[in-house]
Amino acid sequence: MATLGGWAGKILRVNLSTGKISAEDSSKYYDYIGGSGIGYKVMWDEVPEGTKAHDPENKMVFSTGPLTGTGALCSGRMTITSLASWNKYNAVINSHFGGYFASELKYAGWDAVIVEGKASSPVWIKINDNEVSIEDASMMWGKGCFYTMAEIAGELGDQAQSAVIGQAGENLIPISFIRTGSSHHGGGLGDVMGSKMLKAIGVRGTQSVKIAGDKGAWMRLMRENLTVIGANNQHVVPKFPQPWAEFNNPATRWTSAEDKYWGAAEPPVKTGTNPPQDINRIGFRTLKSILDLTDVAEKYTVRMGGCxxxxxxxxSQMKIPQLEQYGYPPYVSSTCVGFFSPGAVMIKGVQDMNGEGLMIARALGAQITNDYGIWCNYLQIGRDFNYAYNKGILKKVLPKAEYDSIRFDLLEAGDPAFLLDFYQRIAMKEGEFSHMADGAYLLAKRWGFGDDYWDEEAYGLWNKDFGYPHHHSNEADAQVGTLVNLIKNRDAQNHSHNNFLGSGLPLEIQKEIAAEVWGGGEAIDEPGHYTPMNKPKAVFAAWSLKRNFLHDSLTLCNWMWPMTVSPLKEKGYRGDTAMESKYYTLATGKEISEAELDKEALKLITLHRAITMRQMNTMNMRNEHDLIPKWVFDADKDKKPYDKGTNKLDREDMELAKDMLYEEFGWDKKTGAPTRATLEDLGLADVADELASKGLLPA
Structure with a gap:
């Protein structure tokens, strides 16, 4: 089969048990889009049911998509697929990171790396274009992520990219991550790398990615993309009033302004007003540091980095000299929860330190976790610590000597130095306290957390058996966000719906666009004033899930995509929801419509569900997987669902919402499992046959 444009054409397979390295044709995966589609296909075909995350039989799939490395905007994502140790069933998850590793892998001539088996001693995989070897990593083992990345750069050159684990992954800490670059990481699978004794993958590529379509058409599409793209999270309305802007909204991430600077640049750089027609200044729109680290961070911002x-x-790439007093260099880079999570661990608050205390705590914690490789399970680690400490559970479960040795005095004083002790104990697996990073399911089971842990919104949990927190759920268009949080085996990691809702545009314009895209303005409600379930909401939820799975496969950044809206008044603030299919067609040479590509994404959602059903050994996904926590229905005791000022939902209405989502997907309403007819229509007849043989296919 001929190589499609956009694809490198080869898959790398590395068996760490035998040392065998082989190359395979990528064409087997063309019908699975790429990225997570490759991962799901490998997991379905090759990983037996009942396999545990740390078993040598488990596999890790590091995969790119047909847009990775082409220059398509925001296409630098890497998808990592494997079984996760921190949920009840060791069910399949995707982890993702940005940066430059995915593109470098494509430039080396590989679409994906399949890692299997387990090495007998620490190793790393060295990829230098077509030359691949398994190298000794004993000198890196026990060292942090930054040291490891530097060693690989010394071996492969400064242009090389690497995906590495720190001590947390080595020590099989369930909530650990895989890191690339200065600030990008994929959470939840670092321990699987550690279980395989795999410290890192390093790659250097000197080739190129070929596209099949006309290059002039490609450049015109990219320029059109540059006119509809907004700021971070596709927010298209500025935060502050601008002379060019019809609207402004204080909740958006378009944070540039005439009086805002990268204050630590030499000399300081004015972000400016940046009218959307000036596509050369798009990179100045998002001064993210003042959102993540408070307004005081402006003067410490060197510049903004990305993928x-x-x-x-x-x-945000920062220079914060105060970090040196804690033994760390002043330079730190991260974004979003990478900064927020350490601040959330400081559950007693943070010393003011001349108004910079919270910034210092967040930045210090980011630096520590970046090096140790500790994930936060979308901020859950701070909520878990809050529960265990304030409920007196830590005092009960920790040996007295261990409890007394922990610097809780620093915590109570709001001193960020507490984070040094907190994270070291976790990463180095020191004592019982290290189980703080087991993940919510395992931790609650081990330490005997009460029902209130799961049932109260303050602790953020969504699914008891999978131990993941909510992520843009019922507060994000009520039933729509709730449905989005049901499908994956980890936090939703889905911004398709929330980017639109948070774009900054007035509700009237959003409703006009919703009517055009999802069949009715009633697809969205005024925040905090929700209405009962309806057909457009079901279409919006299904569409949001399809686009999320699609982006993880192409690969595109779901923080930015889809381009549903734009900052241009002359376009009526409309974006272009067909842009993914236009890129795919030009890149691969395979003509595909927007609707056809969405159907391919549904295929991946359905395959993900089949893998999960097999691992759980159930087809009753409606009642065993697609669960909604009590706090969604029990919040605001003095209000009823749909009252103004509450996100509270109605139980019967959400059961109707499930029915309507399953109908959109072609799944059985009674069980929430895909039907044979749907599986066959999606080209998954073999999956239907296997599910049927195990009694997991609805009648």
Whole structure:
């Protein structure tokens, strides 16, 4: 089969048990889009049911998509697929990171790396274009992520990219991550790398990615994309009033202004007003540091960094000299929860320190976790600590000597130095306290957390058996966000719906666009004033899930995509929801419509569900997987669902919402499992046959 444009054409397979390295044709995966589609296909075909995350039989799939490395905007994502140790069933998850590793892998001539088996001693995989070897990593083992990345750069050159684990992954800490670059990481699978004794993958590529379509048409599409792209999270309305802007909204991430600067640049750089027609200044729109680290961070901002092919630059690169007093260099880079999570661990608050205390705590914690490789399970680690400490559970479960040795005095005083002790104990697996990073399901089971842990919104949990927190759920268009949080085996990691809702545009314009895209303005409600379930909401939820799975496969950044709206008044603030299919057609040479590509995404959602059903050994996904926590229905005791000022939902209405989502997907309403007819229509007849043989296919 001929190589499609956009694809490198080869898959790398590395068996760490035998040392065998082989190359395979990528064409087997063309019908699975790429990225997570490759991962799901490998997991379905090759990983037996009942396999545990740390078993040598488990596999890790590091995969790119047909847009990775092409220059398509915001296409620098890497998808990592494997079984996760921190949920009840060791069910399949995707982890993702940005940066430059995915593009570099494509430039080396590989679409994906399949890692299997387990090495007998620490190793790393060295990829230098077509030359691949398994190298000794004993000198890196026990060292942090930054040291490891530096060693690989010394071996492969400064242009090389690497995906590495820190001590947390080595020590099989369930809530650990895989890191690339200065500030990008994929959470939840670092321990699987550690279980395989795999410290890192390093790659250097000197080739190119070929596109099949006309290059002039490609450049015209990219220029059109540059006119409809907004700021971080596709927010298209500025936060502050601008002379060019019809609207402004204080909740958006378009934070540039005439009086805002990258204050630590030499000399300081004015972000400016940046009218959307000036596409050369897109990278100045998002001064993310003042959102993540408070307004005081402006003077410590060197610049904004980001990922391959992305003009947005949403990672704050900071110089904070105060970090040196804690033994760390002043330079730190991260974004969003990478900064928020350490601040959330400081559950007693933070010393003011001349108004910079919270910034210092967040930045210090980011630096520590970046090096140790500790994930936060979308901020859950702070909520878990809050529960265990304030409920007196830590005092009960920790040996007295261990409890007394922990610097809780620093915590009570609001001193960020507490984070040094907190994270070291976790990463180095020191004592019982290290189980704080087991993940919510395992931790609650081990330490005997009460029902209130799961049932109260303050602790953020969504699914008891999978131990993940909510992520843009019922507060994000009520039933729509709730449905989005049901499908994956980890936090939703879905911004398709929330980017639109948070775009900054007035509700009237959003409703006009919703009517055009999802069949009715009633697809969205005024925040905090919700209405009962309806057909457009079901279409919106299904569409949001399809686009999320699609982006993880192409690969595109779901923080930015889809381009549903734009900052241009002359376009009526409309974006272009067909832009993914236009890129795919030009890149691969395979003509595909927007609707056809969405159907391919549904295929991946359905395959993900089949893998999960097999691992759980159930087809009753409606009642065993697609669960909604009590706090969604029990919040605001003095209000009823749909009252103004509450996100509270109605139980019967949400059961109707499930029915309507399953109908959109062609799944059985009674069980929430895909039907044979749907599986066959999606080209998954073999999946239907296997599910039927196990009694997991609805009648």
């Amino acid at each position: 391959a092919s992305c003009p947005i630059r949403c990672h």
